[in-house]
Amino acid sequence: xxxKALSPSETQPIHVLLIEDNAKDLLTLRMMLADVKxxxxxxxxxxxxxxxxxxxxxxxxxxxxxxxxxxxxxxxDGLLQIQSQAPKVPVVILTGLEDQAMAFDAVKKGAQDYxxxxxxxANLLTRVIHYxxxxxxxxxxxxxxxxxxxxxNSLKSEFVSTVSHELRTPLTVVLSATNxxxxxxxxxxxxxxxxxxxxxxQHSLRLHGMISDILDLSKLQSGKTEMRxxxxxxxxxxxAGLANMAMLAKEKKIRLTHNVSNDLPLIWxxxxxxxxxxxxxxxxxxxxxxxxxxxxxxxxxEEEHIAVTVADTGVGIAPDxxxxxxxxxxxxxxxxxxxxxxxxxxxxxxxxxxxxxxxxGHIWVESEAGQGSRFKxxxxxxxxxxxxxxxxxxxxxxxxxxxxxxxxxLTQAGFHVTASKNGKHAxxxxxxxxxxxxxxxxxxxxxxxxxxxxxxxxxxxxxxxxIVVITAYPNSExxxxxxxxxxxxxxxxxxxxxxxxxxxxxxxxxxPAAKPQKKAA
Amino acid sequence: xxxxxxVEDDPDILESLKITLTLKGYQVSTLTDGQGVxxxxxxxxxxxxxxxVMMPAVDGYQACQALKSDERTKMVPVILLSARTQKTEVExxxxxxxxxxxxxxxxxxxxxxxxxxxLSKKK
Numbered sequence: 001x002x003x004k005a006l007s008p009s010e011t012q013p014i015h016v017l018l019i020e021d022n023a024k025d026l027l028t029l030r031m032m033l034a035d036v037k038x039x040x041x042x043x044x045x046x047x048x049x050x051x052x053x054x055x056x057x058x059x060x061x062x063x064x065x066x067x068x069x070x071x072x073x074x075x076x077d078g079l080l081q082i083q084s085q086a087p088k089v090p091v092v093i094l095t096g097l098e099d100q101a102m103a104f105d106a107v108k109k110g111a112q113d114y115x116x117x118x119x120x121x122a123n124l125l126t127r128v129i130h131y132x133x134x135x136x137x138x139x140x141x142x143x144x145x146x147x148x149x150x151x152x153n154s155l156k157s158e159f160v161s162t163v164s165h166e167l168r169t170p171l172t173v174v175l176s177a178t179n180x181x182x183x184x185x186x187x188x189x190x191x192x193x194x195x196x197x198x199x200x201x202q203h204s205l206r207l208h209g210m211i212s213d214i215l216d217l218s219k220l221q222s223g224k225t226e227m228r229x230x231x232x233x234x235x236x237x238x239x240a241g242l243a244n245m246a247m248l249a250k251e252k253k254i255r256l257t258h259n260v261s262n263d264l265p266l267i268w269x270x271x272x273x274x275x276x277x278x279x280x281x282x283x284x285x286x287x288x289x290x291x292x293x294x295x296x297x298x299x300x301x302e303e304e305h306i307a308v309t310v311a312d313t314g315v316g317i318a319p320d321x322x323x324x325x326x327x328x329x330x331x332x333x334x335x336x337x338x339x340x341x342x343x344x345x346x347x348x349x350x351x352x353x354x355x356x357x358x359x360x361g362h363i364w365v366e367s368e369a370g371q372g373s374r375f376k377x378x379x380x381x382x383x384x385x386x387x388x389x390x391x392x393x394x395x396x397x398x399x400x401x402x403x404x405x406x407x408x409x410l411t412q413a414g415f416h417v418t419a420s421k422n423g424k425h426a427x428x429x430x431x432x433x434x435x436x437x438x439x440x441x442x443x444x445x446x447x448x449x450x451x452x453x454x455x456x457x458x459x460x461x462x463x464x465x466x467i468v469v470i471t472a473y474p475n476s477e478x479x480x481x482x483x484x485x486x487x488x489x490x491x492x493x494x495x496x497x498x499x500x501x502x503x504x505x506x507x508x509x510x511x512p513a514a515k516p517q518k519k520a521a
Numbered sequence: 522x523x524x525x526x527x528v529e530d531d532p533d534i535l536e537s538l539k540i541t542l543t544l545k546g547y548q549v550s551t552l553t554d555g556q557g558v559x560x561x562x563x564x565x566x567x568x569x570x571x572x573x574v575m576m577p578a579v580d581g582y583q584a585c586q587a588l589k590s591d592e593r594t595k596m597v598p599v600i601l602l603s604a605r606t607q608k609t610e611v612e613x614x615x616x617x618x619x620x621x622x623x624x625x626x627x628x629x630x631x632x633x634x635x636x637x638x639x640l641s642k643k644k
Contacts, residue, residue, distance in 0.1 A: 161607075165604045165605055166604075168604035168606075168624075168625045168626055169531060169534070169604050169625065171625075171626040172531075172534050172604070172625040172626040172627070173531070173533045173534055173537060174626070175626045175627070175628065175629075176534065176537040176538060176541060176626070176629060177533075177537045179541065179628060179629035179630075180537060180540050180541055180544065180629065183541075183544060183629065184544075185540050185541075185544050204626070205628075208626055212606075215606075219607075
């Protein structure tokens with residue numbers, strides 16, 4: 001890729017590529033830029049987009065001024081061509097009064113700014129150019145930083161996962177050997193020996209729990225953990241879960257009761273994960289509630305949610321800590337029970353929050369210090385339509401390997417996949433499919449019928465599928481043509497299969513009667 | 522006396538587990554790699570194999586698969602042990618034909634209970 005953007009210093013001229021074929025406008029613009037004090041412009045003029053692209057291939061420019069009214073160029077094609085040749089050079093659109101709407105579209109497509117030719121003076125144009133260059137530079141920096149952050153984040157997840165494995169091996173020896181000693185493998189133990197070996201065993205288990213939590217949270221936050229989707233009677237699930245914790249409460253003489261509404265609607269979710277949330281909240285409540293205290297768990301329907309409340313008569317949480325406790329490794333400080341402050345709640349609540357969020361719910365705490373706490377989370381009931389049936393996906397690509405790879409990946413991820421290698425065939429498949437597709441992965445260059453034709457066909461349907469274009473040419477004209485009928489999501493080849501699955505997961509199958517949902521590209 | 526073949530490359534885990542199993546009255550033979558597991562099972566005919574997954578030359582998945590695809594050895598139950606607990610890794614263990622997959626670390630009782638349940642099923 002050529003056409004690297006330069007960052008102009010005050011003493012150096014600003015290299016401008018001016019693409020304009022109207023002689024009068026050209027003269028006006030040249031005179032305007034020659035007029036500016038304190039800044040010098042080095043202007044290269046070309047009369048068309050193709051020459052512009054050629055010029056960008058050879059020279060480094062700071063900015064492109066592109067007329068929208070070039071002969072032989074349709075709409076925003078020129079902009080897309082310029083952008084694909086020199087993505088790092090900011091483009092300012094020159095437009096007449098009559099096509100400001102298109103100029104605004106150009107800005108949405110990545111042009112830095114637009115100016116109306118008739119309403120221009122030297123100062124305004126200079127300012128627009130300066131701002132365009134600066135803004136573009138800042139955006140580029142941000143994009144690069146984002147990429148770097150993403151890379152670091154995935155490195156971190158990998159690191160956490162490796163470390164967790166590495167820590168488990170020595171812990172295996174510690175636990176196994178301690179167990180052996182406690183089982184009398186090397187003779188009888190006296191009381192202090194037994195007591196301390198038990199402590200070693202207990203703390204090893206605690207360490208093990210923390211390692212598992214770190215790995216769990218890291219996986220949850222990286223989005224790599226899949227929530228199972230099963231239809232649940234959450235009331236029944238939680239009653240069973242609470243029965244398991246009754247012993248723990250009893251040991252501390254805490255009265256653990258529940259109040260579960262009858263006739264709760266079924267929800268879709270991961271039973272193991274939701275049970276993990278409840279277990280965590282109740283275990284914490286037991287830990288922070290003094291003996292003879294009370295814990296009540298309420299499960300009820302609140303409008304479009306199932307709401308679960310775990311209320312205790314424990315130490316309570318000061319208002320300034322109510323957000324923080326959901327962060328990693330936060331500890332609840334408690335004045336009257338200093339020993340409990342060493343028992344950090346660790347990652348439990350952070351994990352709970354992550355799980356609830358992935359069920360599209362909320363979790364929070366209501367409390368006044370000394371007055372007990374009410375941990376509450378809500379899971380939307382509508383989430384069930386999202387998983388009532390697997391997403392119906394059509395894959396259209398004439399490359400056999402890509403077609404197979406996508407089909408295999410998506411099928412394994414639990415989606416219902418149909419594949420087609422020919423454009424005409426794909427249109428037929430779309431017409432004949434009774435369920436209707438929720439999502440179409442589409443290559444644009446196809447035999448039979450072009451991708452753009454398929455896009456048009458889909459958009460005319462009563463319930464248009466989401467369209468994801470997979471292309472080796474993310475800046476092509478064809479792609480732009482496809483966009484004229486609505487937003488498209490674009491994935492550039494080569495792609496990784498994880499991102500494909502992730503994308504598919506974000507799409508909700510619309511119930512047949514519902515209005516089509518459009519997602520922004 | 523029931524015979525168990527224990528395959529583990531970490532010498533401390535190997536020794537400690539051998540003690541655990543011996544203490545419970547099992548007759549334990551050991552290997553430190555997946556290589557040779559098939560031959561050992563054919564010749565010494567253990568009632569059960571306890572095997573680590575991550576081993577240098579032939580890993581637990583491979584050794585387990587080899588055992589389970591041989592008519593002479595496929596009836597012997599296999600417990601895989603691993604510090605890798607990701608879902609995909611557990612699934613790999615089962616697709617290699619393992620009867621149980623135990624995550625490290627575990628309590629001795631977890632292992633002993635698992636062994637017991639497999640041996641009583643076999644009868």
